[in-house]
Amino acid sequence: MEKEELKKAIYKLIEESAGKKKYKQQDVIKHFRQQGLADAQIKEAIRELIDAGDLIYTYFGGSYIELGEKRQGS
Amino acid sequence: MTKKYDTPLLDELEKGPFPSFVTEMKKAAAKSEMAADELGLLEKSFRDKVTYWKHGGIVGVRGYGGGVIGRYSQLADQFPGVAHFHTVRVNQPSGLFYTSETMRFFCDLWDRYGSGLTNFHGSTGDIILLGTVTENLEPLATVLSMNGFDLGGSGSAMRTPSCCVGPARCEWSMIDTLDITYDLTQEFQDELHRPQFPYKFKIKTVGCPVDCNASIARADLSIIGTWKGPIAIDQDKVKDFAKKGVNIQEEIVNFCPGKCITWDGNNLAINNSDCLHCMHCIAKLPGALKPTPPFGAVMLIGAKAPFVIGATLSWVIVPFMEMKPPYEEIKTLIRNMWDWWNEYGKNRERIGELIIRRGMREFLEVCGLEPTPEMVREPRNDPFWFWKEEDLEKKPWEEFLK
Amino acid sequence: MPYVIPDVVDVKQRKTDIGPPHYKNFLPPVIQKNYGDWKTHEILSPGLMVHIANSGDKIWSVRVASPRLLSTDTLREIADIAEKYCDGYFRFTTRNNIEFLVSDESKVKPLMDELTAKKYMIGGIGSRVSNIVHTQGWIHCHSAAVDASALVKVIMDEFADYFTTKETPNKVRFAVACCTNMCGAVHCSDIAYVGIHRKLPRIDHENFKNLCELPTTMASCPTAAITPDPAKKSIKINADKCMYCGNCFSVCPSLPIADPENDGVAIVVGGKVGNLRKPPMFSKLAVAYLPNTPPRWPEVVKATRKIFDAYIAGAKKHERVGEWIERIGWEKFFAVTGLPFTFQHIDDWTYAFKTFRTSTQIKWVK
Numbered sequence: 090m091e092k093e094e095l096k097k098a099i100y101k102l103i104e105e106s107a108g109k110k111k112y113k114q115q116d117v118i119k120h121f122r123q124q125g126l127a128d129a130q131i132k133e134a135i136r137e138l139i140d141a142g143d144l145i146y147t148y149f150g151g152s153y154i155e156l157g158e159k160r161q162g163s
Numbered sequence: 164m165t166k167k168y169d170t171p172l173l174d175e176l177e178k179g180p181f182p183s184f185v186t187e188m189k190k191a192a193a194k195s196e197m198a199a200d201e202l203g204l205l206e207k208s209f210r211d212k213v214t215y216w217k218h219g220g221i222v223g224v225r226g227y228g229g230g231v232i233g234r235y236s237q238l239a240d241q242f243p244g245v246a247h248f249h250t251v252r253v254n255q256p257s258g259l260f261y262t263s264e265t266m267r268f269f270c271d272l273w274d275r276y277g278s279g280l281t282n283f284h285g286s287t288g289d290i291i292l293l294g295t296v297t298e299n300l301e302p303l304a305t306v307l308s309m310n311g312f313d314l315g316g317s318g319s320a321m322r323t324p325s326c327c328v329g330p331a332r333c334e335w336s337m338i339d340t341l342d343i344t345y346d347l348t349q350e351f352q353d354e355l356h357r358p359q360f361p362y363k364f365k366i367k368t369v370g371c372p373v374d375c376n377a378s379i380a381r382a383d384l385s386i387i388g389t390w391k392g393p394i395a396i397d398q399d400k401v402k403d404f405a406k407k408g409v410n411i412q413e414e415i416v417n418f419c420p421g422k423c424i425t426w427d428g429n430n431l432a433i434n435n436s437d438c439l440h441c442m443h444c445i446a447k448l449p450g451a452l453k454p455t456p457p458f459g460a461v462m463l464i465g466a467k468a469p470f471v472i473g474a475t476l477s478w479v480i481v482p483f484m485e486m487k488p489p490y491e492e493i494k495t496l497i498r499n500m501w502d503w504w505n506e507y508g509k510n511r512e513r514i515g516e517l518i519i520r521r522g523m524r525e526f527l528e529v530c531g532l533e534p535t536p537e538m539v540r541e542p543r544n545d546p547f548w549f550w551k552e553e554d555l556e557k558k559p560w561e562e563f564l565k
Numbered sequence: 566m567p568y569v570i571p572d573v574v575d576v577k578q579r580k581t582d583i584g585p586p587h588y589k590n591f592l593p594p595v596i597q598k599n600y601g602d603w604k605t606h607e608i609l610s611p612g613l614m615v616h617i618a619n620s621g622d623k624i625w626s627v628r629v630a631s632p633r634l635l636s637t638d639t640l641r642e643i644a645d646i647a648e649k650y651c652d653g654y655f656r657f658t659t660r661n662n663i664e665f666l667v668s669d670e671s672k673v674k675p676l677m678d679e680l681t682a683k684k685y686m687i688g689g690i691g692s693r694v695s696n697i698v699h700t701q702g703w704i705h706c707h708s709a710a711v712d713a714s715a716l717v718k719v720i721m722d723e724f725a726d727y728f729t730t731k732e733t734p735n736k737v738r739f740a741v742a743c744c745t746n747m748c749g750a751v752h753c754s755d756i757a758y759v760g761i762h763r764k765l766p767r768i769d770h771e772n773f774k775n776l777c778e779l780p781t782t783m784a785s786c787p788t789a790a791i792t793p794d795p796a797k798k799s800i801k802i803n804a805d806k807c808m809y810c811g812n813c814f815s816v817c818p819s820l821p822i823a824d825p826e827n828d829g830v831a832i833v834v835g836g837k838v839g840n841l842r843k844p845p846m847f848s849k850l851a852v853a854y855l856p857n858t859p860p861r862w863p864e865v866v867k868a869t870r871k872i873f874d875a876y877i878a879g880a881k882k883h884e885r886v887g888e889w890i891e892r893i894g895w896e897k898f899f900a901v902t903g904l905p906f907t908f909q910h911i912d913d914w915t916y917a918f919k920t921f922r923t924s925t926q927i928k929w930v931k
Contacts, residue, residue: 111778113319113359113361113510114357114358114359115359115360115361115505115506132359136357139226139228139357140225140226142225145221145223145228146223146227146228146229146318146357146358147221147228148219148221148228148229148317148318148319148358149218149219149816150511150781150785150815150816150817151318151319151361151362151510151511151781151816152228152229152318152319152320152358152359152360155221159221172859172860173860175860175861176715176718176719176860176861178722179718179719179721179722179725180686180721180722180725180729181630181632181686181717181718181721181722181725181728182630182631182632182684182685182686183632183718184632184633184634184704184714184715184717184718185718187632187634187635187636187639188634188636190636190638190639191636191637191638194638198636201704205703205704205712208703208712209703209712209715209859209860210859211825212825212826212828212857212859213703213823213824213825213828214702214703214706214707214708214709214823215703216703216705216706216707216709217707217818218707218818219707224579225576225579226581227581234705234707248705250705254584254585255585256585256586256587256588256590256591257585257588258588258591258656259656259657259658259659260588260591260592260654260655260656261591261654261655261656261657262590262591262647262653262654263644263645263647263648263653263655264568264644264653265568265591266640266641266643266644266647267568267641267644268568268570269637269640270637270640270641270644271568271570272570273637274637275570279636279637279638280634280635280636281634281635281636281637281640282633282634282635283631283633283635283640283657283661283663284633284657284661286698286700286748286749288659293634293704293705294705301576301579302574302576304576304579305574305575305576305578305579306569306570306571306574308578308579308580308581308583309569309571309578309579309580310568310569311583311586312585312586313581313582313583313584313585325659327659328656328658330600330601330602330603331588331592331596331600332596332603332616332624332626332666333603333606333616334603334604334605334606334616336601339601341588345584345585345587345588348584348585349584352582352583352584353582355584356581356582372839372840372841373839373840373841374838374839374840374845375659376659377659377753377838378838379753379838379840379845380752380753380836380838380845413881413882414882414883418842418883419842420842420843439840440840441840441841441842442839442840442841443841443842443883446841447883449605449606449607450604450605450606450607468746468747468748468751468752469745469747469752469787469810470745470746470785470787470810470812470815471784471785471786471787471812472787472915473787473914473915473916474747474752474847476753476845476847509784510781510784511781511784511785511816
């Protein structure tokens with residue numbers, strides 16, 4: 090899978106699970122690992138999504154990855 | 164002029180010899196509306212005997228998942244200055260050393276972007292800047308980085324590592340705690356800023372078994388300096404202590420947990436093979452006794468506060484490791500344990516809890532460590548245990564019965 | 566290095582992952598020169614020690630107390646004092662004290678004189694009371710069952726002379742945690758305070774499903790008292806199992822547990838972190854509950870006085886509180902302090918059996 094394609098797939102996973110299931114970074118990695126992708130590749134794609142602000146880390150008794158729009162005031 | 168509140172209850176805490184946090188809040192309140200409302204809010208908590216802070220919210224700076232703790236008051240209408248009152252954690256310099264110039268920078272920075280209230284330091288070791296609003300976070304982080312500072316950790320991440328004063332100003336430090344802390348912090352910037360673990364991971368490094376940073380009680384990985392050589396004795400200095408009134412027999416010999424010291428009134432003798440390396444005799448006779456090389460560190464794992472399974476102290480996983488730059492051995496060990504914890508840990512499960520759930524054997528195998536008696540207080544006392552297929556093929560008795 | 570705060574900040578200039586500045590930038594020249602090469606040290610007075618290097622160089626450290634919560638005004642004053650006497654060099658200890666680092670012996674006395682004149686509390690070095698590690702309390706935390714800074718203040722006021730002058734048999738380390746989450750290392754301190762609740766969390770069924778995750782909430786409970794309530798899309802709490810720890814509230818805001826009339830303070834004693842003599846020890850329960858009585862918590866101060874005075878009177882030189890108690894035995898500890906022993910003192914959680922006395926070795930105390 091191309092990196093841009095993977096980024097879209099990760100974003101979609103988080104978008105579709107919003108309000109239902111919260112994903113930690115490692116949960117995302119495990120999810121895409123099943124599709125034959127390397128951990129490092131998935132991690133890099135997450136990093137780019139976070140750096141762009143599309144996704145953010147959130148904290149509620151544990152850290153998760155959620156949609157960037159959840160961050161207030163940014 | 165900032166808003167003024169009557170604070171009869173808090174005023175009672177300006178009495179007495181110990182420096183008053185209320186006085187500090189009033190100083191800040193004279194210059195900052197945020198601090199003024201923080202003072203008013205606290206007086207209300209004292210009157211009502213309850214906290215008025217909400218659970219944290221989602222705030223942070225671009226690219227990072229930690230370093231900022233969102234904080235909002237429940238009483239924003241009444242105290243608008245604390246509607247947003249976020250905490251910023253800034254990674255402290257190793258050993259908590261500062262210069263006046265650096266401190267003034269922090270003051271200028273915080274008067275501009277925050278409430279003017281700080282903590283030197285938070286429990287984990289970070290510089291804590293208390294009380295700012297969301298829109299100030301990006302510029303604040305930018306100015307910090309322009310001046311060589313960076314945010315600390317929060318959430319399910321490696322937390323900001325910390326250490327004791329170490330070789331900077333202590334004759335007992337057997338490892339370079341400041342350098343180890345600096346080096347590990349730089350090595351693991353990604354894990355510090357981007358929370359990717361099941362839960363928090365704390366690393367605390369101390370120079371000797373006195374443990375002036377409470378590493379063994381509150382670090383997931385405790386790195387504690389120790390020694391293997393004999394204790395060097397300056398007999399003249401021991402006699403000086405005796406002359407000055409130290410009862411060597413009572414205060415030193417009788418307290419030795421290894422029962423390995425003797426004193427005939429003239430000569431102190433130590434049977435080093437029974438020494439437990441506890442530091443009592445060395446610490447109570449400063450300058451007379453000292454540890455000698457080889458120096459290294461004991462690695463211990465798993466300390467944490469009570470939730471969920473009960474408080475734990477760290478336990479030994481490596482009885483002795485040399486600690487020389489670039490510290491590759493410890494870095495590899497840390498990476499191996501993180502990979503395992505990330506794979507199997509549940510949300511909010513500390514590494515120590517995972518070890519207890521899945522067993523020390525699995526942890527040791529993942530880390531490539533052999534079992535040794537130094538890891539336990541005593542062997543198990545119930546007569547059932549696991550055997551793996553590969554164990555059944557081994558015949559260790561043939562070796563030890565030779 | 567010169568610091569800059571531009572009037573207009575371009576946030577695109579932010580550098581990430583640079584970490585903290587190198588510590589060498591903040592070390593006085595005498596420390597840089599003698600780094601890792603110290604020979605010995607001497608405590609000259611309760612707030613003054615000198616470290617002597619193998620080279621013969623010396624550095625004097627003057628320690629003063631700090632409430633940890635500091636205004637920029639006070640920090641500037643500290644910076645000014647350090648500049649005047651210490652070439653700008655100072656540090657903090659892991660217990661929130663400030664240490665002025667003096668390289669020139671002739672500046673030690675004038676520094677201490679100025680600190681005294683400015684009402685700084687000098688002391689805390691050696692076998693005495695040092696500053697109190699603590700948490701945020703009502704100042705800044707959503708789960709605080711008690712304020713933390715106030716407890717620090719009233720305890721340090723009460724035992725101030727043991728910081729500035731008098732000695733104790735060994736160090737006495739106090740700590741305050743404002744809830745059972747214990748952000749400070751309270752579980753291993755000589756005498757420590759922890760904020761506790763005594764009533765069940767109140768379940769906000771309406772908001773539970775929006776704000777909380779069921780598995781996380783259930784997993785947060787140390788006693789498995791939380792079960793699903795499918796009809797309400799919420800949870801149930803088994804009142805017989807709940808120990809009011811409040812960990813569920815940490816992960817779920819719909820389970821508020823704070824209760825002004827029933828929250829309060831427990832006192833635990835006898836912990837330590839150092840390996841000297843005995844291995845590190847946990848603190849154990851001495852007083853199960855004292856009410857929240859702001860602003861100065863007089864009951865907590867009085868109970869502490871009983872424990873502290875009994876320790877001073879009974880401990881041998883070099884014994885920490887926990888070592889003293891271990892030697893005299895817990896039955897004697899409760900007898901000499903006059904603290905009541907209650908049902909709450911007998912463990913009834915996971916490893917309770919490890920704390921029961923499985924021998925006939927008993928001291929008769931009455």
